Amino acid sequence: MSNNQHEPVAIKLWNYFTAVINWVQAIFPNYRKEMKGVEWGFLYNDFSSKSLDPQKLEEEIVQLMRDEDATNKKGIYQYVLTRNEKYLSIRKFTDNQIREAYERQKGFCPKCKAPNNEYELKEMEADHIKPWSKNGKTNAANCQMLCRDHNRRKSDI
Numbered sequence: 683m684s685n686n687q688h689e690p691v692a693i694k695l696w697n698y699f700t701a702v703i704n705w706v707q708a709i710f711p712n713y714r715k716e717m718k719g720v721e722w723g724f725l726y727n728d729f730s731s732k733s734l735d736p737q738k739l740e741e742e743i744v745q746l747m748r749d750e751d752a753t754n755k756k757g758i759y760q761y762v763l764t765r766n767e768k769y770l771s772i773r774k775f776t777d778n779q780i781r782e783a784y785e786r787q788k789g790f791c792p793k794c795k796a797p798n799n800e801y802e803l804k805e806m807e808a809d810h811i812k813p814w815s816k817n818g819k820t821n822a823a824n825c826q827m828l829c830r831d832h833n834r835r836k837s838d839i
Contacts, residue, residue, distance in 0.1 A: 702726045709736050710743075716756040729763050746770070751820045765815075773820045775808040783808065783825040793832035807833040 689695065705726050710717065739762050746758045750773070757769030775783075781803070789800040806827040812818030828836070 698723075701730075705730050709734050709739065710759065711736060712740060712743075714747075716747075717759060718756075720756060720759050725760065725763055734763075751814060767815060770814075772814050775820060775822075775825050779820075779822040779825050780808045780827070782822045783827045787827050791829040791832055792826060793828055793836075799829070801827075801829055803827075805829060809833050809836070 702722050706717075706722050742762050743758055746752050746761070747755060752758065752761075752770040753773050754769065754771035757771060760769040761767065784803050784806065789802065789806075791799060791801060791806065807830055809826050809828045810818045810820070811824050811826050814820065818824050
């Protein structure tokens, strides 16, 4: 939009603006208050040429709106298009869940092969055993503690 802000006639800008709105209404026909403030122009630029099924997107949105682990409901729209979980602000494990997993593992990282790799709690990070993206929940039973190195390498994959 800023590229056209000094144009004497705003037809290009208006056409872009209406194209974005029309695309959003076609892909996400059920308006929700969480749609307000989403960066629709960027999503339009990246996804308007892709074949998207509004009905399947809506089914997934309904499921995510009900999911207590997805704490940023506004981010659901970016997530269903990008598949980037950062938009959902998935709930983090509580301190009690982290402590429980640490005690259960006795300070050992399940990814480390060496038998004497015991870590202090502050040297480890909580991780979902079954990933949230595969319907894993943020609860004590699905929490494991990994050494920082393994947890960060895992996220790079």
